[in-house]
Amino acid sequence: MSLRAWRERWQAARMFLTADGESGKRCGNETIRVTESGELSIRLPAALTHLANAPHGRYVLDAGVVFTHRAAGWRDRIAADRAVAYRIHHDTLRGRWYVTASWQRAVAPAPSxxxxxxxxxxxxxxxxxxxxxxxxxxxxxxxxxxxxxxxxxxxxxxxxxxxxxxxxxxxxxxxxxxxxxxxxxxxxxxxxxxxxxxxxxxxxxxxxxxxxxxxxxxxxxxxxxxxxxxxxxxxxxxxxxxxxxxxxxxxxxxxxxxxxxxxxxxxxxxxxxxGHPIRRRTAPPPHDRRDRAGHRTVQAGTRIPGREGARPRPTGPRTRSVPAGGGAKAGDQRAQHRSGHAAERAP
The missing domain is CATH 3.30.420.40 (ATPase, nucleotide binding domain)
Structure with missing residues (x-):
């Protein structure tokens, strides 16, 4: 990089104009104002009011301003006179002037x-x-x-x-x-x-x-x-x-x-x-091996009352006897698994 190019970049990095926004002022900023049509005007200090080309000590630039990113949000804010901060700076590599607009989002209530x-x-x-x-x-x-x-x-x-x-x-x-x-x-x-x-x-x-x-x-x-x-x-x-x-x-x-x-x-x-369980029940063995048949793979919904209770006994005569205490064990499926839901048990 030559000395001239370095000096131009050094001066451009220090040649900028910025102003914070003010809610209630016209277009959200009294010092640097950008209208919806793209007109950019700057309010000059008291020592430079003789350079103003617009009423109330303002200087209107010939170049227009166009925002492409989040332009709809910026337009809504200036229409409601909400605070918008601007920064005007020069890019020596591209030889252009840029205007950056920024604002603070209101904290939105978190949904349930x-x-x-x-x-x-x-x-x-x-x-x-x-x-x-x-x-x-x-x-x-x-x-x-x-x-x-x-x-x-x-x-x-x-x-x-x-x-x-x-x-x-x-x-x-x-x-x-x-x-x-x-x-x-x-x-x-x-x-x-x-x-x-x-x-x-x-x-x-x-x-x-x-x-x-x-x-x-x-x-x-x-x-x-x-x-x-x-x-x-x-x-x-x-x-x-x-x-x-x-x-x-x-x-x-x-x-x-x-x-x-x-x-x-x-x-x-x-x-x-x-809110659903991650682990799935394994499929039961075929019906020709009834002695080792497991539980059904279909599980009751989380909002069905009594889903952790004992299954209803079928009506009619039973062909096999129930051992002592079998009904109590079947009624509490959580008793033997302390770490979580009964549907979360490992096969």
Whole structure:
């Protein structure tokens, strides 16, 4: 770079004009005003009022202003005279002047979990190089095909941040196409102290965890989803990958679709967000082996009263006797499994 080019860039970096917005003023800013038609005017200080070319000590620029990104939101704010901050700066590489508008979003009330999951959920399994997503309906069944949104975390900070934003943008577009109003993710917490304590001897895994942008992905997803009125549901990450691969990877694999372990984990995350159990009961043996026949695979709904009680006894004479205490054991299916729901028992 020549000395002249360096000096031009140095001066351009320090030649800017900025002004915070003011609610109640015309177009949301009294110092730098941009009207809906694109007219840009600046209110000059008292020492420069002799240079004004408009009433009330204002200077109107000949060039017009056009906003292409979030122009509808900016237009709504200036129409209601809500605060908008502007910054005017010069780009020496392109030889152009730019006007940047910014404002603060009001905190929107969070919807209830039942309202957010009324149209299903898009479950996401976060990995170090891609996002595995699958749309689930309200009953916890996968709909359509799984999707994968890759990103590359090599390079500088700006490159990694751009990759994350691009992957999350594609994820939000996918959620909009499916009609779901909620995204389910794992509540991961990879801190340095916990990682070294649990995986101190595995340097490869520690290096992998250090490259995983957990906090950045979560912060970006929450802020970007709020702009599109999409709720983010965080679930417990315990055993989602293991149970997903054990109970959902093989049933969801077809001759034309290869379900990966990450896709099955996304299904497990979505079912947990919807309040459904992850693990499935194994199919019973054939009827020719009645002595070893298991339970039925059909499970009662979560809102059916008495679903954990004893099954009704069939009417008529019984061909086999019931051992002592058998009826009491059958009436309490939770007694022998302290860790969770009876439907969550391992086969």
């Amino acid at each position: 979990l039942r309202t957010a999951l009324a149209r299903g959920v898009v479950a996401v399994d976060m990995n170090h190089d891609h996002l595995a997503a699958w749309h689930l309906d309200t009953h916890g069944n996968p709909v359509g095909e799984p999707r994968r949104f890759p990103y590359d975390l090599s390079g500088g900070m700006r490159h990694r941040d751009a990759q994350i934003r691009h992957a999350l943008t594609r994820l939000l577009h996918y959620a909009h196409r499916t009609g779901a109003s909620a995204i389910a993710v794992e509540e991961l917490d990879f801190t340095q102290g916990r990682t070294r304590e649990a995986y101190g001897g595995n340097k490869r895994f520690r290096r992998l965890i250090s490259r995983f942008p957990t906090a950045r992905l979560r912060a970006r997803l929450v802020s970007m989803a709020a702009e599109r009125n999409v709720a983010v549901v965080a679930v417990d990450p315990a055993y989602t990958s293991r149970w997903g691969a054990q109970h959902w990877q093989k049933p969801l694999t077809t001759p034309t679709r290869r379900t990966t372990r990450h896709d099955a984990a996304a299904v497990a995350i979505g079912r947990r967000a919807l």
